[in-house]
Amino acid sequence: MxxxxxxxxxxxxxxxxxxxxxxxxxxxxxxxxxxxxxxxxxxxxxxxxxxxxxxxxxxxxxxxxxxxxxxxxxxxxxxxxxxxxxDRPARTERxxxxxxxxxxxxxxxxxxxxxxxxxxxxxxxxxxxxxxxxxxxxxxxxxxxxxxxxxxxxxxxxxxxxxxxxxxTGPTALRWWRPCPPTDAQRYAAGVWAAVAELLKLPSTAVREEWLRVPDDLRVDGARIVLRVPVEWVGAEAAVRAVETAVVARVPGEWVAHWHRSDSAPYVEWQARVPPPLPATLPTSVPWRPTGSRHEVFIGQALENGEVKDVLIQTESDTPHWGVAGATGTGKSTILYIAVVHARQYGGIVDALDTKQNSLAEADGKSGVRIHKTITACIVAFAEFMVSMQAAEAAKGKNADPALRAFLIPRTLVVDELPTLVKFAYIWWKYVIKGKGTPPFLEWFAVAFLQGRSADHRVVVGTQQFAGGYFGGTMERAQIGWKAMVGYQDRVSWSVAYGPSVQPIPYDTTVKGRGVFADGKINLETNQLWVREFQACYITPQVSELLDACPPAPAWHDAGEMAPWITPEALEAAAAIAVPPFLPGGKYGPPSGVPSTPPVGVEGVTRRSVQGTLPQGTLQGTAQGTLAEAPEEDMPAVYSLAEACEEGVLPWGYETAKRYRSRSAKRNIEFPEGITDGRISYYTEEDLREWVARWKAAGRNSTGE
Incomplete structure (x- = not known):
């Protein structure tokens, strides 16, 4: 109260x-x-x-x-x-x-x-x-x-x-507080429980939390839905599938069930199905970077076993010589720039044979890079590279003079547009210098590929196709250990590069510098050559700046002179592969540009050679000289049989011209010998018109006219 x-x-x-x-x-x-x-x-x-x-x-x-x-x-x-x-989208505010x-x-x-x-x-x-x-x-x-x-x-x-x-302060005014959204457990657990409790024959007094656990967020990593199973529940295959379906149908996402029936407290858990990782894709552009090793060349990035990895050419042993094939505009010259820059950054010197005359314009005039643009200059430079290689091999011998060995320097020969070079070389041989028989140029490739690595003379080739005829044969072509193709490549080009049994792989040919490569490794799954897709580095805008930052090359190289380690003995050895006639002062080479000087000091090497002047070396009665560009002689136009028909040089269609060519041998009508680049034969207009005249004359004689 x-x-x-x-x-x-x-x-x-x-x-x-x-x-x-x-x-x-x-x-x-x-x-x-x-x-x-x-x-x-x-x-x-x-x-x-x-x-x-x-x-x-x-x-x-x-x-x-x-x-x-x-x-x-x-x-x-x-x-x-x-x-x-x-299927219902989440409610969002417009x-x-x-x-x-x-x-x-x-x-x-x-x-x-x-x-x-x-x-x-x-x-x-x-x-x-x-x-x-x-x-x-x-x-x-x-x-x-x-x-x-x-x-x-x-x-x-x-x-x-x-x-x-x-x-x-609520959500419609200042929005200082908002209603908390329901968790996934609040949203889906009741429906899942209603289904599985019936399927597992659980009593009505069963407490959900003691049997079923649904996470508050089904989207977090490691989220699991766990359901205890009664020990006495038989759970035939159909019943198991019914439980799995009941749970999966009532929660969003894809789930995989894992049953644990052998445990003392049996249960089943559902884990989110992990989607397969997206396939790796190559970037459309890869910046170039130095490797820090003279014998490793960074080319780009490739897809290997679903991963993006760097592409490194190992020039020490596996792939001393390498090349790239591709049509004009596919990025072939950009890859050749990598060879030029890499060689110069590690103290090497480069000679480039560029009959196209503008493929390597960014490197033109730079120290340590000599670009030879006319066919005469290309042949002379190639010959000097060959005798330099053999002389360097001799200078590295056990009993060689150490002073001579001290002059050695790594050299790289870059050949751009190889088919064009081979074609022009044959024209120059047959129609300009009136050479007889087979020219030795392709044989030089074979020797360079076989001996170049040990002499530290390496060859990098840019071509339209890896046809064996461009290299002198399939054995010589096989010395190109790292072969790449960029841009679109037809089935024939693929076959001559990697073999007819290696299946082409698709890649995006619209991306500049995109292609495939093989470095001699075998794919264990197919037991065939392992060809991978890659994206080449884009180094072109940096070439001039990178070359300017390189240490200067020896004076003799920038002056256009031959290597100082080329001795008279080396010249005599090079005669075995017909090199000396194409050197300065030789039968087919330009005149010597340096007067004779008596040898001083080490035999075959002078003090002046150290300062950029060459030693004395008699070559057909003259001294060794510079690789001065001789005036290019007129090169006659040549046509393949198909081109001659298209241009009107022959008065027939291509099929008719082929038929008449095959009949000429039966009628004892001499068909022009022409030239070949290893794949296609070419003829001058004069030769073809003479053949047409002989063919028509033979036809009139056979009819009695």
Missing amino acids: AAWEWARANPSAAALLGLVLLLLVAVEASKKGTGRRGDARPQGGRRGGGGALGRYVTGRDLRAGEPRSAASWWRAGEAIDREHRP PEVAEQRRVTVWGVGAGTVRGLAAGAARWRQWPWAGRSAVRVLLPAAVAAWWWAPAVTYAVGAVLVVAALVAAL
Whole structure:
């Protein structure tokens, strides 16, 4: 009675004390209704949060069962959509709506009104504390009005202010707080449980958390759905498939089931299916970089076993000579620039044979790089490279003079447009210098490929096709250890490069510098040559700057002179492969550019040779000299049989001309010998017109005209 009297004497304090007691009861009931792992959700059965009264006081749904929103004690939560619709896109706010909801005075006021209007409609999304306060304050307000009407107005004012503050700071106004979205466990666990509980024949009193675990976020790495299986459950194949299907059909994504039936506590877990990694793709451009090793050339990047790896040419032993094939504009010359820059950066010197006369323009005039553009200059430079190689081989011998060996320097011969060079060389041989028999040029390639590595003389070739005829034969072509093709390549070009049994691989021919290469390695899966796709470095814009930064080359090389280690003995040895006649002062070479000087010091080597002047060496009665560019003689135009028909040199079509050519031998009509580049025969206009005249004359004689 004393408490009652005190409450009537102090109604405000009594009302406040009652409110505090009710809130304490609500918090305690909330703790009792919380499942394991702090999951504050009504789970049905024996966890009803103290029954209907407990749910009322704690602010939960009055109907026992699964929660209808993601609300917690202190946070508002969005409504839970339990229907899994993978085809339905996630609800997002349109950009124009977000723009309209910028934080402005008008926007905040309108948002507050919307928040007050939507508050009652979103009752289920309120925090449990908010719903509990409203439910508890209703009887408290009635009691307060009964005991002290003035307190009722104060409580009402407090509620109005609280509602305004909540609406003002809510998601439709200032957006200081937002309803938390439901977790994946809240959204999907109930549906999964309803299906598997029926399939596993679990009793109605079974507690979901003791049998099923669904992660709060199914998209995190390592997320698992775990389901305990009753020991007595038989689980035939059809039943197992039914359980797997029931779970997979009720959660988004792709899942793989793993059964553990042999454990003492059997269970099944679902793990997210890991999609296969995206196939590696090559970049469309690869920056060039030095390797730090003279015998490793960085060319680009390649696809090897699904990974992007650097392409390094090992010139020490495996691939001393290498080449690239491709049509004009595919990036062939860019790869040849890599050979030039790499050789110069490590102290080597380069001679380039460029009958196209503009392929290596960025390197023209740079120290240590001699570009020979006319056919005469190319043949002379090739001959000097050959005798230099043989002389260097001799200088490296055990009993060679150390002073001579000290002059040696690595050399690289870069040949661009090899088919054109071979064609022009044959024209020059047959029609300009009137050579007899077979010229020795292709034989030089064979010797250079076989002896070049040990003499530190390497060859890099740019060609349209790796046909054996361009190299003097298939054995000589095989000495090109690293072969690449860039741009589009037909089946014939592929076959002559890698063999007819190696299947072509597709690659994007629209990307400049994209191609394939082989370095002699065997693919263990196919037991054939391993051909890989690669993207060549794009070094062209840097060539001039990189070459300028290289150390200067020996003076003799920049002066266009022959190597100082070329001795008379080396010249005599080179006569075996018919090199001396093409050197300066030789029968077919340019005149000597350096007067004779008597040998001083080491035999065959003079002091002046160290300073850039050549030693004395008799060559057909003259001294060794410079590789001075002799005036190019007129080169006659030549035509293949098909080209002659197209240009009107022959009065027939191509098929008719071939037929008449085959009949000429039967009629004892001499057909022109012409020249060949190893694949195609070419003839001058004069030769073809003489043959046509003889053919027509033979035809008139046979008819008696």
